[in-house]
Amino acid sequence: MDGTSMQADLYISAIGVLPNNKFIPPSLLSPTGWLITDEYLAVPGISGVYALGDIVEGQAKIATIIKGQTAVVARNLIVDITGTGVKKVLKSPMMGGMIVPIGAMGGTGQIGSWVPWSWMVSFVKGDYFLSKTDMFVSAA
Secondary structure (H helix, E strand, O other), X not given: OOOOOOOOOOOOOOOXXXXXXXXXXXXXXXXXXXXXXXXXXXXXXXXXXXXXXXXXXXXXXXXXXXXXXXXXXXXXXXXXXXXXXXXXOOOOOOOOEEEEEOOOOOEEEEEOOEOOOHHHHHHHHXXXXXHOHHHOOOOO
């Protein structure tokens, strides 16, 4: 919070539509393979271990929520380390949805907690966005 930085013992990238969970004990995972956390983003039963990002069960798999998750984890680590203060609870963002075409034949997105197939995104939005880009981009 004051600009001080710390080194982590371990950082594992866990982003995407499929959980990167091979290294996580199955007892910590939901039936669908996502990491279970509490309202503080702490992993239940393991003191001082927090999670954020796409791996967290029940969270939208969109980049816009990471700022809120990061603030919660940072605050709660400070409380754990210093032994002072009150832990912060994660406020759930409104669950909406978005789909984004990536090329003419695919795309990605999320609708609630469901991630549509790439071909479905292309069918719904692929051509529309690609054929209309000249409306938004100018060479001038």
